[in-house]
Amino acid sequence: MDDKIRIRDSDISYNVDYRNIKYPRLELKTGKLLLVLPKNYKEKEVLLEKHKDWIYEKTMLIKIANKLAKQERIQLLKNERFEETIRQYVERYSSVLGVNINNIRIRRMKSKWASCSPKRNITFNRFMQYLPEELIAYVALHEIAHLIERKHNKRFWSIVEKEFPDYAEKERKLFIYWFAIQGTLEI
Numbered sequence: 001m002d003d004k005i006r007i008r009d010s011d012i013s014y015n016v017d018y019r020n021i022k023y024p025r026l027e028l029k030t031g032k033l034l035l036v037l038p039k040n041y042k043e044k045e046v047l048l049e050k051h052k053d054w055i056y057e058k059t060m061l062i063k064i065a066n067k068l069a070k071q072e073r074i075q076l077l078k079n080e081r082f083e084e085t086i087r088q089y090v091e092r093y094s095s096v097l098g099v100n101i102n103n104i105r106i107r108r109m110k111s112k113w114a115s116c117s118p119k120r121n122i123t124f125n126r127f128m129q130y131l132p133e134e135l136i137a138y139v140a141l142h143e144i145a146h147l148i149e150r151k152h153n154k155r156f157w158s159i160v161e162k163e164f165p166d167y168a169e170k171e172r173k174l175f176i177y178w179f180a181i182q183g184t185l186e187i
């Protein structure tokens with residue numbers, strides 16, 4: 001059975017998964033809150049309390065995303081020139097940031113828009129072909145910035161901000177699109 005937490009005006013249900021890990025984390029990959037906890041972890045309530053604003057905000061965004069997807073106000077248009085488009089932006093931003101890219105791959109991924117490897121290969125999620133071009137551009141820049149700074153820290157965001165001063169808005173939109181695409185394509 002699902003557990004529930006009441007935050008402000010909402011009952012938010014979640015699942016708990018105990019694993020052989022060191023630190024607890026919260027996941028929303030499927031649209032439902034999942035607490036991934038180390039075995040014998042006893043601080044569940046403290047953890048939920050600490051992150052309740054984050055949980056609430058993300059849950060509300062997922063609701064909006066699902067609603068928009070249903071009403072088809074987010075029109076999922078497939079960009080037929082997607083591969084070409086992504087290559088153009090990778091070329092542009094790798095030159096702006098002075099970063100060499102080894103190779104670009106495009107494949108279906110279940111949990112993220114893109115990833116990069118220490119060998120400077122970048123993998124983009126094939127579902128990006130449903131994103132508006134401004135967001136394709138943003139994902140390209142975001143991922144290339146990770147070749148300079150791996151973590152989402154101050155340094156990372158200051159690199160991103162130079163090209164996308166509205167990066168927070170772009171991240172919010174990407175989050176909505178993630179669930180809109182999942183809801184529409186039933187991935």
Ligand SMILES: [Zn+2]
Binds near residue numbers: 142146152
């Ligand atoms: Zn990132």
